[in-house]
Amino acid sequence: MNPKTAYQARDYARFYDWTYEGTIEDIPFYLAAAGEHGSPVLELACGTGRITIPLAREGLEVIGLDISAEMLRIAKEKLSKERPEVRARVRLIEADMSDFALDEAVSLAFIPAASLFHLSGQEEQSSCLSCASKHLGPGGALIVDLIPADRMANQAVGETREIGRSVSPSTGLLTRELNKKLSIDKEAQQVTVEHTYVEQLPDESEKRYVFVEHYTWVTEDQMRGLLAEAEFTKVEVFGGYEREPFTDASERMIFVAVK
Ligand SMILES: C[S@@+](CC[C@H](N)C(=O)[O-])C[C@H]1O[C@@H](n2cnc3c(N)ncnc32)[C@H](O)[C@@H]1O
DSSP, X not given: OOOSSGGGSHHHHTTHHHHTTTOOTTHHHHHHHHHHHOSOEEEETOTTSTTXXXXXXXXXXXXXXXXXXXXXXXXXXXXTTSXXXXXXXXXXXXXXXXXXXXXXXXXXXXXXXXXXGGSSSHHHHHHHHHHHHHTEEEEEEEEEEEOXXXXXXXXXXXXXXXXXXXXXXXXXXXXXXXXXXXXXXXXXXXXXXXXXEEEEOTTSOEEEEEEEEEEEOOOHHHHHHHHHHTTOOEEEEESSTTOOBOOTTOXXXXXXXXX
């Protein structure tokens, strides 16, 4: 089977926690939302459990769903080091978020870190939102954290930027992360990005791992349309995790949709 995302490759997944080390600013936002809507909560595209595990530590029942067996393997390894009661609160499921059915309903579902953009277009994105909607009862909420469309569309193409450099705690090797936008297709609303990790080996040689990933963005209006189709009745959009108003200057476009 062809992989749907680079995250299914072991060598891509293994760099994830190094890349996102210290990214915690969205966690209190999801905790507050769970406080409002209740648990269990469903994290779509949960990855290595960056958000799943802290939520479970705070007493929430969390279902984490991801398509990448590799990302889930790392999540399970991290979870195995948690207290038994934290472990017992987490259920990890390998599935495609654009086509899934669970055997239980949830009070809150969320898609963090612009992960909806990993789906290939509006048909898959719409299917993902309706699958989420089917698992929510009246008053249940779906949160989708995205990057505003104009930020996605207006990025420099062809330039290689170093976006991270440090010694990885898991390998002990100096590691660099490079990011290069290969193309931007404004009609298809798709950005193609080359992600490269460079490890400096003990003999001073370098080992490179190159992955290409496509990201399909949506505009605010398109997203409102998709959420209406998925039977969400009340939709709010925020510009950040403090629930700031969404403006032209916002770095995030966060939808909170209630059924
Ligand atoms: C940026 S990571 C986010 C991980 C985690 N939610 C976090 O915030 O740290 C994106 C995740 O989306 C997952 N993903 C991509 N396409 C997917 C799909 N079709 N269904 C489920 N997960 C998918 C990848 O495997 C990866 O774990």
